[in-house]
Amino acid sequence: MASAAGVSVSTASLAFSGAGPIADATRQRVLDAAAALDYSGPNPLGRQLRSGRSGIVGVVVGDALRRSFRDPVSVQLLDGLVDTLGPLGLGVLLIPGPTGPDQPPVDPLIESAAMDVAVLIWGGTLDDPALQALSRRGIPVVVVEGHDLPGVVTIGIDDRAGVAELTRHLVDLGHERIATVTLPFGPARRSALADADRIAGITWTIAGRRLDGVHDAGVTPTAVYETPASLVEHGTAAAHALLSGPAATRPTAVVAQSDLLASGVVLGARELGLRVPQDVSVAGFDGLDLPWLAPDVLTTVVQPIAEKGATVGRAIEALLAGGTPADAVLPVELRTGTTTGPAPRG
Amino acid sequence: MASAAGVSVSTASLAFSGAGPIADATRQRVLDAAAALDYSGPNPLGRQLRSGRSGIVGVVVGDALRRSFRDPVSVQLLDGLVDTLGPLGLGVLLIPGPTGPDQPPVDPLIESAAMDVAVLIWGGTLDDPALQALSRRGIPVVVVEGHDLPGVVTIGIDDRAGVAELTRHLVDLGHERIATVTLPFGPARRSALADADRIAGITWTIAGRRLDGVHDAGVTPTAVYETPASLVEHGTAAAHALLSGPAATRPTAVVAQSDLLASGVVLGARELGLRVPQDVSVAGFDGLDLPWLAPDVLTTVVQPIAEKGATVGRAIEALLAGGTPADAVLPVELRTGTTTGPAPRG
DNA sequence: ATGAAAGCGCTAACAA
DNA sequence: TTGTTAGCGCTTTCAT
Numbered sequence: 001m002a003s004a005a006g007v008s009v010s011t012a013s014l015a016f017s018g019a020g021p022i023a024d025a026t027r028q029r030v031l032d033a034a035a036a037l038d039y040s041g042p043n044p045l046g047r048q049l050r051s052g053r054s055g056i057v058g059v060v061v062g063d064a065l066r067r068s069f070r071d072p073v074s075v076q077l078l079d080g081l082v083d084t085l086g087p088l089g090l091g092v093l094l095i096p097g098p099t100g101p102d103q104p105p106v107d108p109l110i111e112s113a114a115m116d117v118a119v120l121i122w123g124g125t126l127d128d129p130a131l132q133a134l135s136r137r138g139i140p141v142v143v144v145e146g147h148d149l150p151g152v153v154t155i156g157i158d159d160r161a162g163v164a165e166l167t168r169h170l171v172d173l174g175h176e177r178i179a180t181v182t183l184p185f186g187p188a189r190r191s192a193l194a195d196a197d198r199i200a201g202i203t204w205t206i207a208g209r210r211l212d213g214v215h216d217a218g219v220t221p222t223a224v225y226e227t228p229a230s231l232v233e234h235g236t237a238a239a240h241a242l243l244s245g246p247a248a249t250r251p252t253a254v255v256a257q258s259d260l261l262a263s264g265v266v267l268g269a270r271e272l273g274l275r276v277p278q279d280v281s282v283a284g285f286d287g288l289d290l291p292w293l294a295p296d297v298l299t300t301v302v303q304p305i306a307e308k309g310a311t312v313g314r315a316i317e318a319l320l321a322g323g324t325p326a327d328a329v330l331p332v333e334l335r336t337g338t339t340t341g342p343a344p345r346g
Numbered sequence: 347m348a349s350a351a352g353v354s355v356s357t358a359s360l361a362f363s364g365a366g367p368i369a370d371a372t373r374q375r376v377l378d379a380a381a382a383l384d385y386s387g388p389n390p391l392g393r394q395l396r397s398g399r400s401g402i403v404g405v406v407v408g409d410a411l412r413r414s415f416r417d418p419v420s421v422q423l424l425d426g427l428v429d430t431l432g433p434l435g436l437g438v439l440l441i442p443g444p445t446g447p448d449q450p451p452v453d454p455l456i457e458s459a460a461m462d463v464a465v466l467i468w469g470g471t472l473d474d475p476a477l478q479a480l481s482r483r484g485i486p487v488v489v490v491e492g493h494d495l496p497g498v499v500t501i502g503i504d505d506r507a508g509v510a511e512l513t514r515h516l517v518d519l520g521h522e523r524i525a526t527v528t529l530p531f532g533p534a535r536r537s538a539l540a541d542a543d544r545i546a547g548i549t550w551t552i553a554g555r556r557l558d559g560v561h562d563a564g565v566t567p568t569a570v571y572e573t574p575a576s577l578v579e580h581g582t583a584a585a586h587a588l589l590s591g592p593a594a595t596r597p598t599a600v601v602a603q604s605d606l607l608a609s610g611v612v613l614g615a616r617e618l619g620l621r622v623p624q625d626v627s628v629a630g631f632d633g634l635d636l637p638w639l640a641p642d643v644l645t646t647v648v649q650p651i652a653e654k655g656a657t658v659g660r661a662i663e664a665l666l667a668g669g670t671p672a673d674a675v676l677p678v679e680l681r682t683g684t685t686t687g688p689a690p691r692g
Numbered sequence: 693a694t695g696a697a698a699g700c701g702c703t704a705a706c707a708a
Numbered sequence: 709t710t711g712t713t714a715g716c717g718c719t720t721t722c723a724t
Binding site: 391 | 700701702703704
C-alpha cells in the first residue's frame with residue numbers, strides 16, 4: 001500500500017481521486033511514493049466493492065458470437081454503444097446468448113458476473129431465462145428490438161412503418177406478386193417456406209413486426225420464406241425456393257427483412273438467370289454498405305444503427321443515475337437504389 | 347444478508363460454494379431462506395475483492411470496434427476465445443484500441459478496469475502505450491500476431507511460410523509479374539503504392555512477415571500496394587491502381603494479405619473488364635467463407651482462426667494457474683480455388 | 693489539511 | 709458440523 005511508503009493512510013485516496021481538500025505538496029509526495037513503488041493507482045476491486053458499482057455493462061448477444069458478429073447490424077450497434085459508454089467510464093462485457101437447444105439456457109456470466117446493467121440485443125420475451133435471471137439479481141435491463149416488457153427499457157426502431165413504406169414503393173411500381181424473406185421466427189430456426197400456422201407462432205417480434213408492415217401496405221405476400229439467421233447464404237437459398245418457378249406465377253418482387261438476406265436474394269436471382277430489377281425487384285432492410293453488390297445499390301430501409309447504440313448508452317446512463325428512461329422508437333427512412341424497378345409486363 | 351435470515355453467518359458461504367463440510371439439512375435451510383429473501387447468491391464484488399480475481403479478460407481490439415468487427419478474422423478469433431474462456435468462468439471485456447491520432451493513446455479501461463489478463467489482438471510493439479500501461483499494472487498480456495516480446499505470451503501463425511507456399515504455387519503456374527496488396531504497415535494508415543522507404547518502415551510485423559513470404563519464394567513483387575485496413579473496398583482500390591495498365595506490363599497475379607482484400611481485388615479486376623483467373627490470378631490469406639464470390643472459390647492460405655482463439659484461451663488459463671505458457675505458432679495450409687490459373691501467354 | 697476508524701460482502705483459517 | 713474472526717483495498721464520515 002502506498003500509504004506505508006508515503007506517510008499517510010487514506011490521504012492517499014484523496015491524492016488519487018483528486019476530490020477532497022489536500023495540500024499540493026502532500027499529493028505530490030504520495031504520487032512520488034507511488035511511482036517509486038510502482039503502484040499504479042487504486043485497485044479497482046476495492047473501489048468497486050466500496051462503491052457497489054462494477055462499471056461493467058453486460059451485453060447479451062442474441063446468439064453465438066460467431067453468428068451475431070457476422071451481422072453488421074449487431075456490430076455497429078455494439079460500436080455505437082461502446083462509443084457512448086466509454087466516456088462514462090463503463091466497459092462492455094460480452095455475454096454469449098443461447099448457443100444451442102441442448103446447451104444450458106443462460107450463460108453462467110449472466111448468473112454471476114459483476115455488472116451494473118445488462119443489455120439484451122435482439123429481443124427476448126418475458127419468459128426469457130436470461131431476463132429472469134437478471135431480474136432475480138436485481139440488475140436493470142435494456143432490451144433492443146424486443147417486446148415492450150414491463151420493468152425493462154426497450155429501445156427499437158419504427159420498422160413496421162418502414163417496411164410498409166417500402167412495400168408501398170413496390171406497389172407503386174406496379175408489383176402485385178410480392179414475396180418476403182424473414183428473419184428467424186424464434187429459437188427454433190428454419191430455412192423453409194412458412195405456412196400460416198408457422199407464421200402464427202412467431203415469438204421473436206422483429207420478424208412479426210416487419211411482416212405486419214407488408215400487410216399494412218395492403219399487400220398479402222404470395223410466399224413467406226423463413227430463414228434461420230440474417231446471413232447472405234440464407235437469402236440465396238430463399239431466392240432459389242421463391243424464384244425457380246415460371247415467370248407467370250413467380251413473384252416480381254421480394255422484400256427481405258435484412259440487407260444481408262436481400263443481397264443473398266440478389267445473388268440467388270442472378271444464379272437463376274434473372275436480372276435485377278428487370279425480372280425481379282429486391283429490397284432489404286437496414287441500410288448497410290454492401291460493396292460487393294456494386295455497382296448495384298440495394299433499395300432498403302435505413303435504420304440509424306449507431307444512434308440506436310447511443311440511445312441504449314444514454315438509457316444506461318440514466319438508469320445508473322437512478323432515473324427511469326423512457327422507451328424509444330427511432331425513425332427509419334426509405335432509400336431507393338437500383339435493385340427495384342417497374343414490375344415486368346405480364 | 348442471507349445469514350441473518352437463516353441462522354448462521356458464513357455457513358451460508360459454504361452452502362453456496364458447495365465446498366467444505368456442511369449438513370444437507372443446513373444447506374437446504376440456507377437456500378430456502380435465500381429464496382424467500384430473493385437473495386441471488388454471493389455478491390461477485392465481495393468475492394472478487396476477497397480472491398483478488400475479477401474473472402475478467404480484457405481484450406484490446408486493434409482498432410475501433412466498427413472497423414475491427416468488419417473483419418471476420420477478428421470476430422472468429424474472439425469467438426474461439428470466448429468459447430474457451432466461458433467454461434473457465436472468465437468473461438471478455440471489450441476494450442477499444444486507439445481510435446485516431448488525436449485521441450488519447452490508451453482507453454481509460456486499460457488504465458483502470460479490473461481484469462486478470464489482457465489480450466492484444468493484432469500485435470503491438472514494445473513501446474505500445476497499451477502494453478506499457480498493462481505492464482505497469484502488473485497485468486499479464488497475451489499478444490496475437492505481434493512481435494515476439496519479452497514478458498508477454500505471443501500466439502501467431504506461420505504466415506510467412508504460408509505466403510511463400512502460395513507464391514510458389516503462382517510461380518509454378520508460370521507467373522512472373524506478381525504484385526501484392528498488404529495489410530496496414532502501422533498506425534499511419536494509407537491506401538497507396540508503397541515505395542522502398544515506406545516498406546522499410548513497416549512497424550506492424552504481420553504485413554512485414556507476409557511480404558517476406560513472397561520473397562522467400564524467390565519473387566520480387568512488381569508493386570506493393572498498402573491498404574489502411576483489411577476491407578473489401580480497399581482491395582478494389584488496389585486493383586484499380588495495380589491492374590489499369592496495358593497487358594504487357596500489368597501483373598498477371600496479385601497476392602493479397604487477406605481474403606477480404608483479395609475479394610476486393612477480384613471485384614476490382616472484374617470492373618476493369620479483366621477475367622479471373624484468365625487475365626489475372628488473385629490469391630488471398632485467411633481461408634474465409636466468401637459467399638458473394640460464388641461460384642468462384644478464392645485461392646488462399648487457410649489459417650486456423652478459431653483454434654488460434656482457443657490457444658489464446660488456454661494460454662490465459664495457464665497464466666492464471668501461475669504457469670508460463672509457451673509462445674505458439676500455428677500451422678497454415680494452402681487451399682487452391684478457382685481464382686488462380688496459368689499465367690496468360692504474353 | 694490530515695489521521696483514525698468503520699464497513700462494503702465475501703471467504704479461509706481457526707475454534708468450538 | 710457450525711460459528712467466530714480477520715482481512716482483501718478502498719472510500720467516507722468524523723475527529724483532530
